[in-house]
Amino acid sequence: MTTQDVEPIEGGGFVPRWARISAHAVPLVVLPSGLWRVALVLGLVDRNSGHHWLSWERPYVLSLTVFSECLALLTLGLVRPWGEVVPRWVPVLGGRRIPTAAAVIPAMAGATVVTGLCAYAGLNYVFHFVQPLNDTGETFPTSGPEMWALMICYVPLVAWGPLLAAVTIAYHRRRRSTRSREVPVCTGHAMSR
Template identity: 40%
Template sequence: MTIEASRALAPGAALDGTPPPPPRWAVWVAHAVPLIALPSTLWRLAMAIGVPVGYSTEVLRHDYGIPGNGYLVLPAICVLQEGAALLTLGLVRDWGIVAPRWLPLIGGKQVRTWAAVTAALLGAAILTAVTISQAAVWDSVDSENLKGMHRAVMGWLYMPLLLWGPLLAVVTVNYASRRRRRA
């Protein structure tokens, strides 16, 4: 490759057309997202397995379906939440460039940058809007059903979710920038 051709490459671009690797900070942030989602997941799982979280038997039955379908719904929400959080890792891993072969229809194909970026930024915007709106009404949510230390613990376990949307947005912008810089 000539010097002129190498200068035409964007800084950090690979010669084979693949995007440059993510910076260390982006990898750390992407790994933090599933950890941020974990405390609220553990709270829901605790409820589902019968750990006393401060709700009365009546509230658990009426609002959360425990006993009953809540034994399936709450763990399903937990799996979906952690699964969505783990998708952030795709923005800093190879499977954010080429879809894993085991995926139906898209397996082994290159991930379209616009599709990944659009989905991730839309998700970040929705997560940010939902968590901020819920934080704004926190004083009135479940204030009669959950009191004292139980309410404080729940609040501390759900508070990290406020970071999910903004951190996803930061990693997404870095992903888009790296994908744009490929040779």
């Protein structure tokens, strides 16, 4: 590896360039599906002509968009200093090191869940295991410009899980190597005072 392939991170360790690029790609692959949902709520996508929104549906769809984008942005913590040490401005916890498992376990669980949901949604779209019906009896678009728009917006989500898993593995390796440098190695000799 050359020095261009890795970048130092505050607190020790180096972030591989591919991991930094992958972490920044995650919010971008999640964004199109969020824009689709916003367009749906605003009525710009006429998927369900005649659909009458219940009072809770629009806030739910918008909050799902915000929540998923916030989760995607958390991936940046795996390549930034605030993913290793709590920022000093945070009351009580500021300045403390974040245990590696506290980031790795939720991130890998998230990568597994997102990959599973994307696989299920893709297979369900193709094989129609479950057809979500609305009050007009329509399902998701299966042809025409709306189907292509839906595909363009949702297909990038397939990359979310694998990208998150790869960045999490890089984070775990970096933190493990940093920790091994911090812990003194016992050589079996008695320590002199």
